[in-house]
Amino acid sequence: MSRRPGHSASAGRGGGSRLTDPVSGWLLRHLQVLISTLGSLSRSPFNTLMTAAVVGIALALPSALYKLLENGEAVRRGLEGAAQISLFLHQEVNEARGRAFAAELTARSDLAAVHYISPDEALAEYQEMSGLTDVLEVMEHNPLPAVVVVIPVAEHAGVEAVRTLVEEFAAAAEVELAQFDQEWVRRLDGLTALFERGVVIIAALLGAAVLLIVGNTIRLTINTRRQEIEVAKLVGATDAFVRRPFLYTGLWFGILGSLLAWLLVALALELLSGPVNRLAALYYSDFRLLTVTLTDGLLVTAAGAGLGLVGSWIAVGRHLQEIQPS
Amino acid sequence: MIRFEQVAKRYATGHDGLGSVSFHMARGEMAFLTGPSGAGKSTLLRLIGLIERHTRGQVVVGGQNLQRIQGRRVAYYRRNLGIIFQDHRLLLDRTVFDNVALPLVVAGHRRGDIERRVRAALDQVGLLGKERLFPVTLSGGEQQRVGIARAVVNKPPLLLADEPTGNLDPELSQEIMSLFERFNQVGVTVLIATHDVDLIRRMGHREIRLRDGRLAPAGRP
Numbered sequence: 001m002s003r004r005p006g007h008s009a010s011a012g013r014g015g016g017s018r019l020t021d022p023v024s025g026w027l028l029r030h031l032q033v034l035i036s037t038l039g040s041l042s043r044s045p046f047n048t049l050m051t052a053a054v055v056g057i058a059l060a061l062p063s064a065l066y067k068l069l070e071n072g073e074a075v076r077r078g079l080e081g082a083a084q085i086s087l088f089l090h091q092e093v094n095e096a097r098g099r100a101f102a103a104e105l106t107a108r109s110d111l112a113a114v115h116y117i118s119p120d121e122a123l124a125e126y127q128e129m130s131g132l133t134d135v136l137e138v139m140e141h142n143p144l145p146a147v148v149v150v151i152p153v154a155e156h157a158g159v160e161a162v163r164t165l166v167e168e169f170a171a172a173a174e175v176e177l178a179q180f181d182q183e184w185v186r187r188l189d190g191l192t193a194l195f196e197r198g199v200v201i202i203a204a205l206l207g208a209a210v211l212l213i214v215g216n217t218i219r220l221t222i223n224t225r226r227q228e229i230e231v232a233k234l235v236g237a238t239d240a241f242v243r244r245p246f247l248y249t250g251l252w253f254g255i256l257g258s259l260l261a262w263l264l265v266a267l268a269l270e271l272l273s274g275p276v277n278r279l280a281a282l283y284y285s286d287f288r289l290l291t292v293t294l295t296d297g298l299l300v301t302a303a304g305a306g307l308g309l310v311g312s313w314i315a316v317g318r319h320l321q322e323i324q325p326s
Numbered sequence: 327m328i329r330f331e332q333v334a335k336r337y338a339t340g341h342d343g344l345g346s347v348s349f350h351m352a353r354g355e356m357a358f359l360t361g362p363s364g365a366g367k368s369t370l371l372r373l374i375g376l377i378e379r380h381t382r383g384q385v386v387v388g389g390q391n392l393q394r395i396q397g398r399r400v401a402y403y404r405r406n407l408g409i410i411f412q413d414h415r416l417l418l419d420r421t422v423f424d425n426v427a428l429p430l431v432v433a434g435h436r437r438g439d440i441e442r443r444v445r446a447a448l449d450q451v452g453l454l455g456k457e458r459l460f461p462v463t464l465s466g467g468e469q470q471r472v473g474i475a476r477a478v479v480n481k482p483p484l485l486l487a488d489e490p491t492g493n494l495d496p497e498l499s500q501e502i503m504s505l506f507e508r509f510n511q512v513g514v515t516v517l518i519a520t521h522d523v524d525l526i527r528r529m530g531h532r533e534i535r536l537r538d539g540r541l542a543p544a545g546r547p
Contacts, residue, residue: 025434029434227415227417228417230415231415231417231428232428232432233401233404234375234377234404234409234415235404235405235409235428235429235432235476236401236402236403236404236405236429236432236433236480237401237432238398238401238402238432239398239401240398241401241432324377325375325377326377
């Protein structure tokens, strides 16, 4: 439809008065909507906080579990390379024979290190670690056997090679018990893998929950603003124009929720770090609980923003088309 | 400006809203659409506003065949129309200013531009100074004039009004109609559906009469 001649001048002026640069105009319009949606959210703080809190808790749970998993990995890494075999010697093997046995082992090419621990040394170490000094003092003689700790060279540190070594040592006359301490590490690996899978499943379920929460909230908002949408379409609003504020509202729910999740996880880890660090000290470990890093927080925020946007997109796509002026 | 050629509208229920209507309105013309309720006046206006789609025939508005206007082009097409409803359809939680500004905001005008144009439109309908009020605090006649300001704020070449004086007393109705005449005098094509026959006979514009979804010869009740 062409404009009538009498108004062609003003129409031309009207065209000139719009933003001339389409890119900055587009950017400015989006920025305006981004800020105005945050403004309208802040005008109903209770409802906004409720939705953000639900999103936050849904995001905090998998984030916290992931963080625990990461901590588990850190502990696991500390144990790597500790493929050591403890050879507990018979009580009747005296120190001289024990040391001779250890010397024999030192000559072997498949062992990287051999370390003899006399019953007295073992007792001292045990007392120090367990704190059971009094109990041990009342005992008449040292109940602990001498131990030879051997560490296989790297090429013999494989599960099969170590098992062969353990069998060989167990058959030696001096050895009462040969124990491979790595067994439980492998069990831990198995458990970790299981836990990891669980975290992925929980994250997927809670991610879907965030989509539904945001989608449902946006659907309700669309319904309460039905009349406004109809009138806007009547005066020439494009679908994109009508869609924009709802998409940004969803985005804000995602961002606010993930910031809350960030805070919750940081707080939870802070509460755990005291006890965990004390526990680590008991094990003579310099392990420190990994806390939430900036990268973690930004990742959660990005995930939350993405879920919020997708959730609102689904709701908007489903419900905005239905609303047409009548 | 508006050309209908054997246009029919049949609803999904099988009810005929319009049956084979043909007429032409020239650019800059002002006409009244009359007939008893249910004659198809609203349907005809809704077809022009693309609120509904005709099922047969051809509608051409401002040189555009409405059948070809689909998807997002509907929005751009509507920016060249001003539509006024009997129930004025104002947003009650927005000020008069925000209501009138809506078509400009939707079209992406700049703030300063919007303020200037909204004031000009409110001035034209005699409501300058009431920008900050909410529609509920206004009288029925004033509300209708806000609706008219919203319809003309982006200077559309075509104005459609569906029973704009339906809820108003004769004096206010005359005022509103004079307002439409003033827009028509500066070149706007105006089509008004109304049942207020006495009023429009006095004004002496063309009358397009509908009965049972068809054109009835003018001048015969």
